[in-house]
Amino acid sequence: MSKKYFTSESVTEGHPDKICDQISDAILDEILKKDSDARVACETVCTTGMVMLMGEISTKCYVDIPKIVRSVIEDIGYNEPEYGFDSKSCAVISNIDEQSPDIAMGVDKALEIRNSDKVEIGAGDQGMMFGFACDETPELMPMPIMYAHKLAKKLTEVRKTNVIPYLRPDGKTQVTVEYEDGVPVAVDTIVVSTQHDENIALDKIKHDIIEYVIKPTIPSNFILKTTKIFVNPTGKFIIGGPVGDSGLTGRKTMVDTYGGYSRHGGGAFSGKDPTKVDRTGAYVARYVAKNIVAAGLAKRCEVQLAYAIGVAHPVSIMLDTFNTGAYPDDVLEQAIKLVFDFKPGSIIEHLNLKKPMYKYLSAYGHFGRDDLDVSWEKIDKVDELKNTIRKIIEK
Numbered sequence: 001m002s003k004k005y006f007t008s009e010s011v012t013e014g015h016p017d018k019i020c021d022q023i024s025d026a027i028l029d030e031i032l033k034k035d036s037d038a039r040v041a042c043e044t045v046c047t048t049g050m051v052m053l054m055g056e057i058s059t060k061c062y063v064d065i066p067k068i069v070r071s072v073i074e075d076i077g078y079n080e081p082e083y084g085f086d087s088k089s090c091a092v093i094s095n096i097d098e099q100s101p102d103i104a105m106g107v108d109k110a111l112e113i114r115n116s117d118k119v120e121i122g123a124g125d126q127g128m129m130f131g132f133a134c135d136e137t138p139e140l141m142p143m144p145i146m147y148a149h150k151l152a153k154k155l156t157e158v159r160k161t162n163v164i165p166y167l168r169p170d171g172k173t174q175v176t177v178e179y180e181d182g183v184p185v186a187v188d189t190i191v192v193s194t195q196h197d198e199n200i201a202l203d204k205i206k207h208d209i210i211e212y213v214i215k216p217t218i219p220s221n222f223i224l225k226t227t228k229i230f231v232n233p234t235g236k237f238i239i240g241g242p243v244g245d246s247g248l249t250g251r252k253t254m255v256d257t258y259g260g261y262s263r264h265g266g267g268a269f270s271g272k273d274p275t276k277v278d279r280t281g282a283y284v285a286r287y288v289a290k291n292i293v294a295a296g297l298a299k300r301c302e303v304q305l306a307y308a309i310g311v312a313h314p315v316s317i318m319l320d321t322f323n324t325g326a327y328p329d330d331v332l333e334q335a336i337k338l339v340f341d342f343k344p345g346s347i348i349e350h351l352n353l354k355k356p357m358y359k360y361l362s363a364y365g366h367f368g369r370d371d372l373d374v375s376w377e378k379i380d381k382v383d384e385l386k387n388t389i390r391k392i393i394e395k
Contacts (some may be wrong), residue, residue: 005188007145007176008259010152013076013363014169014195014240016247020044021256021362023051024249026072027065029333029356034061036354039099039124047246048084048089055271058099066092066284072359079158084243089121103309107275110312110343119358121345124275124306128316131285132262133293136184139377140293143184145259147175147218149364154213155194158187164208168195168198170240175218187218189228195240196232206231220251233317256366257282262302264340270362274353277344281305281314284347286367287376288336292321294379295386297332300322305342312343327389335388339381351375 012019023044031038038059045052051069071081074087103124110122133140151173159167174191177184192209209231214223232333250268254260267278274280285303292301298321306316319333341350348354354376360372369377 002178002181005176006144008148009174010148010255012152012156012171016046016242017028018363019046019253019268020247020358023069023072025358025362026068029359030063030068030273032356033057035059040273043249045248046242048243052093054095056097056099065094065319070082085241107244111310112312120312122310122312123277123344126307126309127267127278127306128265128306129281129285130263130265131303132258133289135293139370141368142258142261142291144175144177146368150217154217158212163212164196166200168240169216170195176370186224187227189215189224191230193232193237197235198238271368274348277307280344282345283376288340291379291381292383295382297326305332314342331392334392339384
């Protein structure tokens with residue numbers, strides 16, 4: 001019997017990098033409410049007492065950036081001066097330019113139709129994106145990242161509902177899952193590091209985190225006598241948030257995707273409008289992979305897309321089922337090319353990506369979000385995939 005261990009981490013919405021992701025996406029959402037065709041590439045940096053915005057935004061509307069920034073910080077829970085970073089007193093510096101006309105030219109009209117009257121946008125950049133799904137959890141996600149996210153969300157929930165009133169916004173979780181022959185059988189290690197008020201005994205923190213965060217989140221059949229649990233292993237975690245560590249948009253790509261379980265193209269999501277294929281390509285790749293697994297066509301599926309800037313059609317499409325497919329990978333690859341349209345404009349329309357929804361995705365992962373009604377998590381292509389494969393096989 002083959003045994004292995006895999007670990008993934010998540011962070012709470014009060015983590016400095018996640019503060020920045022949420023600010024960038026909140027600005028994107030507010031712009032999309034007023035101008036759905038806006039081009040947005042918004043980056044955020046935060047540190048002690050300061051938030052700085054930079055990037056390129058081309059839009060017909062006006063949004064109050066400082067107001068949005070302060071609202072996000074307040075909602076996360078940084079609202080006390082003693083935290084060293086709070087919504088009312090932090091400085092907000094904005095340095096935003098317009099999108100480069102060289103980029104806009106390629107996005108506005110794809111290379112394939114540039115000398116015609118047709119309308120088709122091109123990819124907003126070059127790059128490769130990955131989507132993944134597996135049958136380890138009901139969400140068709142890898143188990144380590146799903147449990148890490150659930151712990152991080154629970155950590156925030158018990159703080160905001162005063163179940164554990166002494167917690168502060170910053171926190172991290174980590175889960176190691178034991179696999180036998182590729183099947184998850186137990187949780188081997190759980191790590192929870194949570195910011196807290198001063199003068200709280202470590203024993204009380206450990207007790208409360210185990211009782212109110214870990215036990216309600218991790219199924220009891222996966223926690224064994226040998227499962228190791230570490231709560232605040234340094235001994236205390238009082239200094240946190242942007243005071244303890246600077247934050248930056250797009251620095252938690254493994255947390256945003258599959259916890260390192262699947263490959264990653266490298267491009268971040270937050271603060272980018274849907275013409276940016278870093279975001280759009282990753283969403284549709286997940287949509288394809290999830291429908292493949294949901295259809296019973298594979299136990300694991302990874303899809304890679306690659307684009308050239310200004311070109312509508314992807315330059316490559318790859319599918320890998322890691323020898324778990326019900327049909328050869330080349331047959332499944334033929335099928336997805338017939339069922340799905342991978343041009344950026346078509347993806348945006350089919351997945352309804354111009355609506356403001358991105359702030360809600362900027363913490364606790366962009367995939368496996370059954371708590372949000374996001375289009376790329378739907379499994380509405382199952383029957384079409386099966387029928388298409390049947391036709392391919394019959395030829």
